[in-house]
Amino acid sequence: MGEGSFALILLLAAPDFASLFNAGLERYSARRFEEAAPLLRQAAQIRPQDFNARYLLGAALAQLGRNDEALREWRTAQRIQPDHRKLLQLLIVEYSKGRYFQESAAVAKQALSREPGDADLHYLAIKALQDAGDYDAAREVARRAAEKFPESARANFEYGFHLQKIGDVARSLELLRKAMRLDPSYEEPFFFYAGLLVKQGAYEEALPHLRTALRNRPDYVPARVLLARALMQLERWEEAQQEVREAIRLSPEHPQPHLLLSQIFFRLGEEGKAREEKELSLKLRRANPTLLEAVQGRPLQ
Amino acid sequence: MGSGVCAGDYDNDGHADLYVTYWGPSVLYRNLGNGRFADATAPAAVAGAPQDWSTGCTFLDYDRDGYLDLFVATYQDFNLATTPLPGKGANCEWKGMPVFCGPRGLPYGHAELYHNRGDGSFERVTAQSRIGEAKGFYAFTSIAADLNADGWTDLFVASDSTPSLFFRNNRDGTFSEIGAETGLAFNEHGFEQGGMGVAVGDFDSDGRLDLIKTNFAGDHPNVYRNLGKGVFEDVEGSGEAKPWSR
Numbered sequence: 001m002g003e004g005s006f007a008l009i010l011l012l013a014a015p016d017f018a019s020l021f022n023a024g025l026e027r028y029s030a031r032r033f034e035e036a037a038p039l040l041r042q043a044a045q046i047r048p049q050d051f052n053a054r055y056l057l058g059a060a061l062a063q064l065g066r067n068d069e070a071l072r073e074w075r076t077a078q079r080i081q082p083d084h085r086k087l088l089q090l091l092i093v094e095y096s097k098g099r100y101f102q103e104s105a106a107v108a109k110q111a112l113s114r115e116p117g118d119a120d121l122h123y124l125a126i127k128a129l130q131d132a133g134d135y136d137a138a139r140e141v142a143r144r145a146a147e148k149f150p151e152s153a154r155a156n157f158e159y160g161f162h163l164q165k166i167g168d169v170a171r172s173l174e175l176l177r178k179a180m181r182l183d184p185s186y187e188e189p190f191f192f193y194a195g196l197l198v199k200q201g202a203y204e205e206a207l208p209h210l211r212t213a214l215r216n217r218p219d220y221v222p223a224r225v226l227l228a229r230a231l232m233q234l235e236r237w238e239e240a241q242q243e244v245r246e247a248i249r250l251s252p253e254h255p256q257p258h259l260l261l262s263q264i265f266f267r268l269g270e271e272g273k274a275r276e277e278k279e280l281s282l283k284l285r286r287a288n289p290t291l292l293e294a295v296q297g298r299p300l301q
Numbered sequence: 302m303g304s305g306v307c308a309g310d311y312d313n314d315g316h317a318d319l320y321v322t323y324w325g326p327s328v329l330y331r332n333l334g335n336g337r338f339a340d341a342t343a344p345a346a347v348a349g350a351p352q353d354w355s356t357g358c359t360f361l362d363y364d365r366d367g368y369l370d371l372f373v374a375t376y377q378d379f380n381l382a383t384t385p386l387p388g389k390g391a392n393c394e395w396k397g398m399p400v401f402c403g404p405r406g407l408p409y410g411h412a413e414l415y416h417n418r419g420d421g422s423f424e425r426v427t428a429q430s431r432i433g434e435a436k437g438f439y440a441f442t443s444i445a446a447d448l449n450a451d452g453w454t455d456l457f458v459a460s461d462s463t464p465s466l467f468f469r470n471n472r473d474g475t476f477s478e479i480g481a482e483t484g485l486a487f488n489e490h491g492f493e494q495g496g497m498g499v500a501v502g503d504f505d506s507d508g509r510l511d512l513i514k515t516n517f518a519g520d521h522p523n524v525y526r527n528l529g530k531g532v533f534e535d536v537e538g539s540g541e542a543k544p545w546s547r
Contacts, residue, residue, distance in 0.1 A: 133518075165521075199489075199536060222490060233534075256491040259481055266482035267532060278481040282437075282464070285493075 017046045021053055028056060033063040044073070051080045055087060062090070067098040083114050085121075092124045096131055105132035112141065119149050126158050138162060146175065153183030161192055169196060180209075187216040191223045194230070203230040219250045225260050232264060240264055255284035304376070305442070309360025309369045311345075311417055320347070320371060322355035324379055347371055347415050347423050354379040354410065357443035361454045363430075363470055368417035372432070374440030374458050375410035377403065404439040404462050412440065412458065412466070414476075426474075435478040438463040446501045446510050449531025457485065459496030459514050469531060485512070485525055489535040494520055 015023075024039035040057035047053060058073035074091050081087065088111035095104035108125035115121050122145040129138035139162035145152070146159035160175030173196060179189035190213035197206035210227040213220055224247040231240035241264055247257035262277035305322040312318065316332035318341075326348035331341035342348050349355050354376045360369040384407060388399025392406045414432040415423035427433040438460040448455045449469060456468040456476065464486035468476040480486035488494050495517025504511050509527035516522060525533040 195489075225491070259487070259491050262482050263484060263532075266479070271479075271482070274479075274482045281481065 015042070017043050017050070017053075020046065021050075021056075024053075024060070025056060028060055031063075033060045036060040037064065048076075049080055051077050051084070054080065055084075059090070062094055067094060070094055071098060071100075085111070085115060085118070088114075089121065089124060092128050096128055101128070101132040104128040105134060105137075109137075117148070119145065119152060119155065122148075123154060123158065126162075135162070135165065139166070151182060153179040153186045153189065156182065157186070157189045157192070160189070164192065164196060169200075172196065180212075184212070185216050187213040187220055187223065190216070191220065191226065194223075195226060198226060198230050198233075201233075203233045206230045221247050221251050221254050221256060224250075225256050228257075228260050228264075232260075232267065237264060237268060253284055253288055255281040255288065258284065304354065304356045305358055307358040307360055307371075309371075311360060311369045311371070312421055313368065320358050320360070320373075322349075322358050322373065324354040325351055327353075327355045327358070327373065341421065344421055345415075345423050346425070347373070349373060349375070349413065350378075352378045352380060356410075356441050357458060359443045359445040359456070361445035361456065362417075363414070363454055363476075364416070364474055365453070366417075366419070368419045370417045371415040371423060372443055372445065372456055373413045373415070374443045375412070376439050376441065376461070377410050378408040380408075407439075409437050409463070410440045411436075412443075412468075429474065431475045431477065432468060435466055435468070438466060440466070441497050442499045444499050444501055444512075448501075448510055448512070448527065450509060450529075455531070457499060457501075457512060459499040460493075461495050461497070461517070463493055465494075465496050465514065467531075479531075483531055484533040484535065488523055489537075494523070 020039050020043035024036045024043060027036035027039065037057065037060040040053055040060055044050065044053040044057050054073045054077035058070045058077060061070035061073060071091070071094055074087060074094065077087055078084070078091065088107055091107045092104050092111065095107060105128045108128035111121050112125050122141055125141050126138050126145070129141060142158040142162045145155040149155040156175045157179040160172045160179060163175065164172035173193065176189045176193040179186065180193060190209045194206040194209040194213070197209070207227065207230055210223050210230065213223040214227065224243050228240040228243040228247070231243065241261070244257045244261045244264065247254065251257070258277045258281035262274045262281060265274035265277060302324045303321055304324065307320050308317045310317050312331065314334065316334045318332045319330040319338065321328045321330065326342070328340060329342045329345045329347050330338035332338055355373050356376045357374045359372050361372060362368060363370050385393055385402045387393055387401055390402055393399060393402040412432050412435055413425065413427045414430045416426045417423055438458070439462055440458045440460050443456060443458045445454050445456055447453060448457065448467065451472070453470040453472050455470045458466040460466060465480055466478050467480040467483055467485045469479050470476055496514050497517060498515040500513050501510050503509060504524070505526060509529060511527045512525040512533065514523045514525070521537050523535045524537040526536045528534055
């Protein structure tokens with residue numbers, strides 16, 4: 001058999017695009033991402049301009065935590081289909097995860113201009129703009145969301161949250177109240193509403209809102225810590241300690257409850273215990289820095 | 302590169318002297334009383350170490366012996382040779398722009414306390430005063446005030462991207478760092494902030510000294526209301542602190 005015939009056999013035996021893609025899709029669906037990625041990469045090499053191959057390869061890589069490679073594939077996919085809604089959403093999130101905040105915000109703006117009626121895109125854009133430090137733009141998107149989706153608890157909450165940040169407390173409280181009314185199972189408006197009450201010294205009034213937030217989400221550490229803080233201000237030390245200890249039980253790696261426990265002990269004159277809890281809090285803080293990341297005081301959970 | 306300055310009459314001659322902090326040795330300028338100053342750093346022994354990037358400083362009489370002592374905080378132990386160039390490493394970009402790297406990822410700063418012997422010289426008492434026990438911070442401005450109203454001067458240091466520090470004067474020549482325990486190390490949500498400047502005053506006229514700390518761009522200042530006994534609450538954003546809200 002001549003060399004040419006051998007090459008022909010090899011060519012015939014080589015898997016084609018469809019079989020590679022389908023095999024990759026099958027493994028991806030079965031969450032076997034390690035196996036899916038090379039199959040999809042081969043498929044993309046055969047047809048570099050195939051959107052689905054790039055898109056799915058990016059998704060498999062993202063699942064494997066290979067953020068930069070995923071972004072590369074998705075950027076290629078975006079050049080093939082610039083208006084693909086789901087892809088734009090994924091790019092916003094993945095850029096943000098990789099701490100490419102400016103890129104995330106740029107894609108978010110682009111996506112919003114193409115899909116101005118999409119509520120989810122508004123929320124993604126708000127976060128992306130916050131992460132990028134463009135608080136004015138984030139507030140403007142939140143304002144538009146509240147205008148376009150007046151019956152959405154999320155939209156009202158987002159705008160209320162941003163108004164609070166520029167000191168417009170009265171309008172913020174109004175929007176947060178509306179958000180609580182629209183969706184009593186949504187914990188964030190209850191937490192931030194209570195936060196404003198605590199700042200104004202209305203500790204007793206804040207308690208039921210924090211308890212509602214915690215009924216909706218018992219492991220919401222910032223709410224439990226704020227509840228403990230309000231109880232501290234009311235000098236209800238035992239209840240404050242109970243809440244902090246519950247937060248520690250639910251989220252033992254979180255530094256914040258230990259910090260508050262340190263403050264409780266200090267206020268009670270137990271400086272040794274206060275120091276121990278402080279040291280533990282600082283140690284956990286160094287071990288889990290992302291647990292305490294925030295966007296203008298909005299804890300990321 | 303000058304980073305900070307503080308004024309105080311360390312030699313009790315009735316003229317305010319100056320201490321200027323630098324990356325590298327800092328300088329004590331003795332006021333001669335005729336509009337001129339003399340470099341008194343060497344006899345005073347307060348230059349600091351060559352790699353110190355000293356920032357906040359403050360004169361205080363921590364032991365109430367009638368002579369002003371000197372507290373100096375440093376931002377980093379800074380080495381140009383090992384610090385990445387702007388845009389060339391982690392923490393070297395801000396909002397997509399290449400900037401001076403850090404502070405995260407660079408060696409922490411430290412704090413120093415110098416006791417005034419009363420003869421124009423100072424003794425470094427960082428270890429025995431327990432000021433040196435505080436670790437893990439990038440210090441900016443420092444301020445001296447009796448924050449717990451016990452008649453002895455305490456210290457507060459605004460730190461960048463790390464917990465701010467409250468050194469309580471223990472009235473025996475030592476200090477305890479109790480920023481986290483007293484609510485002064487972090488913001489109301491427990492987050493480290495980019496602390497920059499600090500001022501002290503009784504903003505609510507309750508007879509207790511409160512603190513305001515400014516932070517890096519995009520963050521709100523903290524308004525720490527003194528609740529008594531040196532315990533504080535950040536009330537920025539509340540009705541009380543409205544004048545400072547943006």
